[in-house]
Amino acid sequence: MAAITTSPAHHEEVDPNASYLEASKGIGNWLVTVDHKRIGVMYLIAVTIAFALGGVFALLVRAELFTKGRTIMDADTYNRMFSLHGVVMVFLFIIPSIPAAMGNIILPIQLGTKDVAFPKLNLLSLYVYVFGACFGIYSMINGGVDTGWTFYTPYSSSDPAHGGVGSPSAVLPMTLAAFIMGFSSILTGVNFIATIHKMRAPGLTWRRLTLFTWALYATSIIQVLATPVLAITLLLLTMERFLGLGIFDPRLGGDPVLFQHFFWFYSHPAVYIMIVPAMGVVSEIIATFSRREPVGYMAIAASSLGLALLGFLVWGHHLFVAGMSEYATMVFSALTFLVAIPSGVKIFNWVATLYKGSISLQSPMLWALSFLFLFTIGGLTGLFLGMLAVDVHLHDTYFVVAHFHYVMVGGTVMGFVGGLHYWWPKFTGKLYDEKWARFGWFFVFVGFNVTFLTQFVLGSRGMPRRYYDYLPQFQQLHQISTMGSWVLGFGFLVLGTMFVRSLIGGKPAPRNPWGSAALEWMTPTPPPLYNFVKDPVLTRGQYDYHLATDDELYEGYDDPLFPKRMSKESREAKARS
Amino acid sequence: MSREAVTAAHVDSSPPHAGHGAHADAAHHGPVWLAHHFDTPAQQFDTAKIGMWVFLAQELLFFSGLFVAYGVYRSWYPEMFIAASRQLNKEMGATNTVVLLFSSLTVALAVRYSQVGNRKMTGRLILTTIGCACMFLVIKFFEYKHKFEGGLLPGRFYHPHLEHLVHGSPPLPDNTGSFFSIYFMMTGVHGIHVLIGIGVLIWVWIRNNRGEFSKEYFTPVDIVALYWHLVDLVWIYLFPLLYLI
Amino acid sequence: MTYRMLATEPQASSWQLPPAMSDTAPPVDNTYNFIFWFSVAFTVVITALTLYFVVKYRRRPGVRSEPTGHFNRLEIFWTVTPTIFIGILFHVGFSSWIKNATAAEGATEIRVRGKKWVWEFEYPTGDRVPSELVLEKGRAYKMIISSEDVLHSFFIPEFRLKRDAVPGQYSFIAFTPTVTGAAHVFCAEYCGTNHSGMGATVKVLEPNEYQEWAKGLGKCVGTPEECVPERYGESLFAKNACTTCHGVGGTGMVGGSKGVGPKLAGIYNTMQPLMSGGPVMADENYIRESILRPNAKIVQGYANVQMPAFVLKDDQLDAIIAYLKSLK
Ligand code: HEA
Numbered sequence A: 001m002a003a004i005t006t007s008p009a010h011h012e013e014v015d016p017n018a019s020y021l022e023a024s025k026g027i028g029n030w031l032v033t034v035d036h037k038r039i040g041v042m043y044l045i046a047v048t049i050a051f052a053l054g055g056v057f058a059l060l061v062r063a064e065l066f067t068k069g070r071t072i073m074d075a076d077t078y079n080r081m082f083s084l085h086g087v088v089m090v091f092l093f094i095i096p097s098i099p100a101a102m103g104n105i106i107l108p109i110q111l112g113t114k115d116v117a118f119p120k121l122n123l124l125s126l127y128v129y130v131f132g133a134c135f136g137i138y139s140m141i142n143g144g145v146d147t148g149w150t151f152y153t154p155y156s157s158s159d160p161a162h163g164g165v166g167s168p169s170a171v172l173p174m175t176l177a178a179f180i181m182g183f184s185s186i187l188t189g190v191n192f193i194a195t196i197h198k199m200r201a202p203g204l205t206w207r208r209l210t211l212f213t214w215a216l217y218a219t220s221i222i223q224v225l226a227t228p229v230l231a232i233t234l235l236l237l238t239m240e241r242f243l244g245l246g247i248f249d250p251r252l253g254g255d256p257v258l259f260q261h262f263f264w265f266y267s268h269p270a271v272y273i274m275i276v277p278a279m280g281v282v283s284e285i286i287a288t289f290s291r292r293e294p295v296g297y298m299a300i301a302a303s304s305l306g307l308a309l310l311g312f313l314v315w316g317h318h319l320f321v322a323g324m325s326e327y328a329t330m331v332f333s334a335l336t337f338l339v340a341i342p343s344g345v346k347i348f349n350w351v352a353t354l355y356k357g358s359i360s361l362q363s364p365m366l367w368a369l370s371f372l373f374l375f376t377i378g379g380l381t382g383l384f385l386g387m388l389a390v391d392v393h394l395h396d397t398y399f400v401v402a403h404f405h406y407v408m409v410g411g412t413v414m415g416f417v418g419g420l421h422y423w424w425p426k427f428t429g430k431l432y433d434e435k436w437a438r439f440g441w442f443f444v445f446v447g448f449n450v451t452f453l454t455q456f457v458l459g460s461r462g463m464p465r466r467y468y469d470y471l472p473q474f475q476q477l478h479q480i481s482t483m484g485s486w487v488l489g490f491g492f493l494v495l496g497t498m499f500v501r502s503l504i505g506g507k508p509a510p511r512n513p514w515g516s517a518a519l520e521w522m523t524p525t526p527p528p529l530y531n532f533v534k535d536p537v538l539t540r541g542q543y544d545y546h547l548a549t550d551d552e553l554y555e556g557y558d559d560p561l562f563p564k565r566m567s568k569e570s571r572e573a574k575a576r577s
Numbered sequence B: 001m002s003r004e005a006v007t008a009a010h011v012d013s014s015p016p017h018a019g020h021g022a023h024a025d026a027a028h029h030g031p032v033w034l035a036h037h038f039d040t041p042a043q044q045f046d047t048a049k050i051g052m053w054v055f056l057a058q059e060l061l062f063f064s065g066l067f068v069a070y071g072v073y074r075s076w077y078p079e080m081f082i083a084a085s086r087q088l089n090k091e092m093g094a095t096n097t098v099v100l101l102f103s104s105l106t107v108a109l110a111v112r113y114s115q116v117g118n119r120k121m122t123g124r125l126i127l128t129t130i131g132c133a134c135m136f137l138v139i140k141f142f143e144y145k146h147k148f149e150g151g152l153l154p155g156r157f158y159h160p161h162l163e164h165l166v167h168g169s170p171p172l173p174d175n176t177g178s179f180f181s182i183y184f185m186m187t188g189v190h191g192i193h194v195l196i197g198i199g200v201l202i203w204v205w206i207r208n209n210r211g212e213f214s215k216e217y218f219t220p221v222d223i224v225a226l227y228w229h230l231v232d233l234v235w236i237y238l239f240p241l242l243y244l245i
Numbered sequence C: 001m002t003y004r005m006l007a008t009e010p011q012a013s014s015w016q017l018p019p020a021m022s023d024t025a026p027p028v029d030n031t032y033n034f035i036f037w038f039s040v041a042f043t044v045v046i047t048a049l050t051l052y053f054v055v056k057y058r059r060r061p062g063v064r065s066e067p068t069g070h071f072n073r074l075e076i077f078w079t080v081t082p083t084i085f086i087g088i089l090f091h092v093g094f095s096s097w098i099k100n101a102t103a104a105e106g107a108t109e110i111r112v113r114g115k116k117w118v119w120e121f122e123y124p125t126g127d128r129v130p131s132e133l134v135l136e137k138g139r140a141y142k143m144i145i146s147s148e149d150v151l152h153s154f155f156i157p158e159f160r161l162k163r164d165a166v167p168g169q170y171s172f173i174a175f176t177p178t179v180t181g182a183a184h185v186f187c188a189e190y191c192g193t194n195h196s197g198m199g200a201t202v203k204v205l206e207p208n209e210y211q212e213w214a215k216g217l218g219k220c221v222g223t224p225e226e227c228v229p230e231r232y233g234e235s236l237f238a239k240n241a242c243t244t245c246h247g248v249g250g251t252g253m254v255g256g257s258k259g260v261g262p263k264l265a266g267i268y269n270t271m272q273p274l275m276s277g278g279p280v281m282a283d284e285n286y287i288r289e290s291i292l293r294p295n296a297k298i299v300q301g302y303a304n305v306q307m308p309a310f311v312l313k314d315d316q317l318d319a320i321i322a323y324l325k326s327l328k
């Protein structure tokens, strides 16, 4: 195959071949940058802060539930705590986490292009996000919201200041925050769709896109088609609270169930905005650490699109007990099950990829395999909720809470953290300490299961969600769950420390530390300003391990886990060529 | 070590062709208006176009929420909607429709002239479009003013002053405030789109005056025109729904 | 209906579920156990395979992965098999649900009103009792649920039943308690500060105990308006001049064959033909809508007369509906 070309050295003021981190210095340069990698890094910092903040709220929620009655806060504070936890985790963390942060950095590189289609729009989306977040912070300073992240009317829309029956908290700024951040999400989606359509390197056919790219493509479609509906819904909601429009408030002639339809028309597809990118990350990791093209490449790609489209048809499963016609209830239940098929196809193909692979259990792979296990549980418990008779019992209990934490934390967060490990060397040029990584993983994995497995049982036994206080028979399980959350928090603390240590004193990372065949590992680490020293032309797919040369895979590379063994392998490889 | 800049090995080592040269050369790789990350003008144009279409799809869904709310309310309170829509000024609405339709024509012509490189006509036509947009807003302003005077306001601010109502119209049911809620939301959101439209039209007008466009490069004119057509299209639906039926 | 058989002891069919106390519980429990074991099977198989492959094909020096081929048969297999499974899952979930969704003939109606933060129960005698719901074992009940302010949700885990109380409309659940004992009513829809405190107790009594308890009912002191909803409704019907158009059973002001508005006596629980095609069941929600939004659904033959919309309070509507239901 093609030979290696080393580009001539350059001696200019701004060396375009210098890494993107060093190309120009100073915070000012970062703030006006249009480089997708820097924008991605800033997003990454923002969503990590949001995650830590949301996590602190979560730990406080769990702490309050440690005993029945008052433990550390009163009911009003508790209600604000879980609402803020939900809002921050959903709108500030999980929606932008993988697409806007990691996708931004990796997508153009995997496409072999210099930047996203609209670099300025990309920067704008970051600023819109930050602007929206400011409204959120404003709301928090003014006492936060106590409506839950779902903002159900009339509780959210009926302002007691005007004689309404609803929430006295700072709902307006918080809904505005979510409204504004929606546009950030839309802009990212528009940008990615155009990028994937028009910016692929020569030779990069649709069938050679990485599965991560496919996942982002599917995600972008949802972002573009679903988010505007949330935007208009929240706009109507703010206006309803502000002017008393009377669209969602029955006392003014409106219909609260209409709000729920509008809200879930966005928010169900939004759960696929959360999970599909994580599935993309997992596809990458499993391919790399099995050294194998994923089995059923086209099926996995198509199932991402399938999820994106089917996701639009099932929103009604959140309204089974809310007052829908029986006919609608039946149809939505039937449609809900359809989404299990593309999800199952993915799971089965990943497992099949392991078969006859060359599997290494380095830290990113641990996260990917955790995803496999936890998402299976989370997804299957989604089927419990899709079954009408069972959902009537389980709706709005801790069973639902456990379900969505298994998919959002066990799924998306595992994918996110796994991706962070996987691409960390590429982003930062530094290696991290594998021992610490495994240590942290262990605590997160165990802590997570202790926290949320118990909640399934709590829910089935009838413990409703959003409860400040509970009946005595639930206390024991709540205590186990809370202790689990401490273990979980400790695990994340370990990981945080590990990454910080890597930034400060980590060893420099080689070009391709995992021996992957994908395009982002073919460019220097960290990548140069325009991603490649020389515009790439693809002559093979990004998973074609049998076509990749040993130099591509192993050049300058020592497996941090098995240095001796892998050195030998690369020595053999060298000898052969 | 990795700074040795290893290119992707499966990157073809064939000699650099147009647009695929090493980024190292300080000289720009194409015309000034070709952004650094595009290889060819055609690519840049197509990308902008597809981006705009995707954005328009988003806009449609944004408005769809309002249309659904309209549909639901109309089916609940048909008589109230009929009575309330009699309070709207059909003549003004119709004039605005004509104004917007005309502006769509002028902006389409602007694109045409821009494509053939006629900067002067492009400029004039864009200005006409902006003029129409302003006229639309002025008319809308008077309509709103009239509604304010009549107390025909959304939601809790709805307090009709009978002397201001259109003569001979059926009495307004108590819950007519909901109609005006929807009316103001729909026309208000549309009006904001008109405002944004004026902004971007001014932007392309200035760039056109600066001579930044040519036969080869007229992408901004084209996509702004696309946006303007959407604003027009939405009004084409709003007018009959609110004023006529 | 087989599921309306009476069990005797509170028993849960799974360690994960609370004791079952009504005829609506067993179908749910069966469904729950079915999906539970279904999921366990899938999780175990997937996890076991993963672990097995991870060990078997762990990376070893000199051993490379096998290039991936095409497995079209396999792809079809694991697309089609789940499709069959989801058909089964839907069927099981739906059929149990539809069984529980239908009320038995002649069920005793109890009105459930949710308001911040208390449940109030109104018995057929007109008595309103907050926070305590007393039921007779073996008797069929229908709950008519409504809310006076924000959303609430009426939830009894032991009955496996839940239904949102939505302001501005009525919702229903039906069941027959099968086991005596006490259980807790929760509010399952977030409703503000004291959401978690919005509870009530349900007591299921043996018939003789129930008779004893029921002696305390019907002792409402006050005007008939306050005590008997039908009376109150009748007076409202007159006060709002409904009688001008609706010749009640031919006795209204507009007597004769056909009044300005349709005859209302006996319409409850019958199908009403509509202008817009398709008959509609005249249940509580329909009557409520006919008063508040009369022109949303127009009865056939009344296209050119318009009934004005009325603005009435919830308990007034309840009373008028009770009155209309009492007309035969
Ligand atoms: C990342 C987010 C995410 C994801 C991916 C999902 C995925 C799914 N969810 Fe979940 N869900 C949420 C986030 C998510 N959900 C949230 C946040 C809520 C609550 C919101 C709130 O009220 O606050 C919620 C609530 C929720 C409800 C409403 C519950 C209630 O309030 O009463 C329902 C009901 O149907 C549901 C169903 C499903 C289903 C069927 C899937 C499916 O996509 C799952 C598909 C996956 C699998 C099925 C597993 C893998 C497949 C196999 C192993 C093959 C074998 C399977 C078969 C043979 C069928 N979810």
Ligand code: HEA
Pocket (backbone or CB within 6 Å): A048, A051, A052, A054, A055, A056, A058, A059, A061, A062, A082, A083, A085, A086, A087, A089, A090, A093, A094, A147, A148, A149, A150, A401, A405, A408, A409, A413, A451, A465, A466, A467, A468, A485, A488, A489, A492, A493, A495, A496, A497, A499
């Ligand atoms: C992405 C979404 C997401 C995530 C990640 C989480 C994470 C967690 N959630 Fe949350 N949760 C929601 C979304 C999410 N949640 C939503 C939408 C709701 C519903 C809200 C509503 O009802 O409206 C909810 C509700 C909810 C409840 C129910 C409250 C109630 O109904 O009364 C509970 C209770 O246990 C809970 C707990 C937790 C816990 C223990 C975690 C843990 O996993 C958190 C672990 C994280 C940490 C502990 C942070 C640690 C970080 C550091 C220490 C810094 C590290 C530094 C670096 C990495 C640099 N969540």
Ligand code: CUA
Pocket (backbone or CB within 6 Å): C114, C115, C116, C117, C151, C152, C153, C187, C188, C189, C190, C191, C192, C195, C196, C198
């Ligand atoms: Cu009432 Cu929650």
Ligand SMILES: [Cu+2]
Pocket (backbone or CB within 6 Å): A267, A268, A271, A314, A315, A317, A318
């Ligand atoms: Cu959903």
